[in-house]
Amino acid sequence: MQRLSELVIRPETTARWLRHSLTRAHPPQALLLVGAPGVGKRTVANALIAAWLCPQRTPDGACGACESCLKWSEEGSHPDLRVLRPSPDQIKIESVREARQWMNFAPTIAPFRFVLIEEAHRLNPAAANALLKTLEEPPPRYHFVLTSPASDLLIATILSRCQLVRLGVVPIAELAAILVARGVEPAKAQRIAELSEGAIGRALRWSQTDAVEWQTLESMLALFATLGSAPSVSALRLAEQFRALCKQLEGGADETSARTALATGLEYLLRWYRDSLAPPEKRQFASHHAALEQLARRTPPAQRLEHIARITEARRAILGNANAQIITEDLFIHLLA
């Protein structure tokens, strides 16, 4: 279990607020951690809960040595914590009911008990209503932490019961420096920081040596880098390679579906085209300057804008029920026309 003080938390105001909250006698009744995917919501939630479950906590977090701290398992479970998360894409009422049963008992070892609800916007309506009842009349010494990419994805009645804490991204240059300090080779650190858009949780995951997702995205950018020079006859081959790379993004900890994986690939393609339209000093994929310039020379800006509209439309169609092969082949034929 990581201590709060070991985490890079941005903005600074959030980091200070979280530290200060640990000096109080009681945790907030319900806390909602909001931030973009990969920003580290789960990690911060766990460090915060570990601190509250520790009778000897300091503003730096849990002590790591007391009876309660020693109860944390390798997998991040604790007798005074229940975690609810989507399985596969919804949190159902059974999970909330099961948690409410658990809430009939006093804390086992810690001064409080916590229910962590990851991706709380995935509570289905029945589950959200059941949770709301619990939030309205929580048993003594029970507290809640919810996470979500955006606050407006939650129903207003739940939102109004939560103290909102926003986690932000880390500036690209600062993030690259953090990765270098942790032993990542500088050029790779820069590329990871760019691709993660400053989401530090994701960047740290990608900087591990066996990060398949990162290797896939690197291959995807390498494929995009050929769009400035590839002949139009290679459109179908590139579309096939693109689909194969997206396939590698399926599954994983988030149980990504085939359509979501394809949509994610198309989002990176969108970012690539948008980046080609940005002035060089403002580009996100600064490491790919030469390839973006080549694309800019091949395709006039007006046509790239039209391509952006096509990619957006393709993404929408994929998330609908369209045939992935037809959509991606049609798209790459247009991109290379």
Ligand SMILES: [Zn+2]
């Ligand atoms: Zn402790």
